[in-house]
Amino acid sequence: MSIDPDSLHVALGAIFLVLNAGLSILLGLGIVRRMAIAAARMVVQLALVGLVLDVVLTTRSPALIVLTVSVMTAVAAYEVIARQERPLAGIWGYGLGGATMLFGAAVVTVFALGVQLRPDPWYDPRFAVPLFGMILGNAMTGIALVMNAFVADVTTRRRAIEAHLLAGAPRMLALRASLRRAATAGLVPIVNAMAATGVVSLPGMMTGQILAGADPAQAVRYQIMVMFLIAGATGLGVSVAAWGMALRLSDSRHRLRVDRLRG
């Protein structure tokens, strides 16, 4: 049995946000404005996505699917930069973030569509777009974290890295510790999510399916598959982004190039 809440009942969910706002004013926490903007953004964005998805799923046009995926990737690349304290200067920040996300998410989504789910046609937007979006969103978090952590580590340990280079170390050896720390930081959310899933938390997708009336066993199978895909794409994206950062923040003469950061 599935229950389809109407708009009024959906809006009733916001009552707790109003309660939060009252609490914030009472305690002087100063979070009303941020929460209100975030909630309004969420409503507008999801409403627009609903409209777009309706058109994309109805027309099933490959060009429209490519356009949707491209817009999603561009917005995600912008989000990655927005989360950096000191992003790469120029086009590199957007380029590296966007390219690594697209690489990780595209490889994994195409694999899932072509090998695991096999819809007809293989790019059926009902599967391709939500799957790509979910994988992209998680890869985005990992890639933003790895890029931020790498820059923070390299700028903090700059003298130690340069000392290693002066001792004759090749750049990748001198940057290895920073690479490891950054990669670990980038993978923490997905590793934690996998470890806690089903015990501490029930994943949103699975919960959504069950609420919409799906068989729990089927929802669990879907969730396991999606977690594998998300972890795979995040791992791929994080690894390539870390190497890309190391290459961009050094040069062929094995120098550290923090001058290639913005600001």
Add this chain to the structure above:
Amino acid sequence: MDADSRPVRLRIADLVAATVRAPRLDLRAGQGVALRGPSGSGKTSLLRAIADLDPNSGIVELDGQPREGIPAPEWRRRVACVPAEPAWWAALAIDHVPAGDRGSSIPGAFGLTPDLLARPVELLSTGERQRLALAIALARQPDVLLLDEPTAALDGSSRAAVEAEIGAALARGAALLLVTHDAAQVRRLGLLSVAVVDGRVAETP
């Protein structure tokens, strides 16, 4: 041997980096040059540029071989640069000494006992760390030494030991570029003085 008849070990011409330029600076085998000038004049930047640690342009040659033709890691092993404040990339002092150089007598000459080398770097004193950095650079017998105030943090006996090893390196044909504010040290090591003013290095005769 007369200094002018010795082969040029390090040749620098029209070197331009962000904050320093060196129109001409030749260091012959066994020759030492002291860079003098006020703080911020570009002495450290010059050492970093020669070590190829910062982007720079111009001609830098080692024994007639252009720097671009030598892979950067090899260049830095042959042209050893020790900053005024050494930094460390591993936990233990000994981990900074390449396996091939661990038989060198230099750490011992600098008072760096095996027990001391087995300690974490962060537990060493400022002077011990300075001696460790110099010992690591000297132990690999580089062709050129670029030293930035190498004895600033050392006591008299340590300074004498370091100067003795620098003298030994010069005697075997290494070239030396030394940043120091110690005029007596320049005399003791028999160095030629070259001025660095407002980011410009005076030409060597």
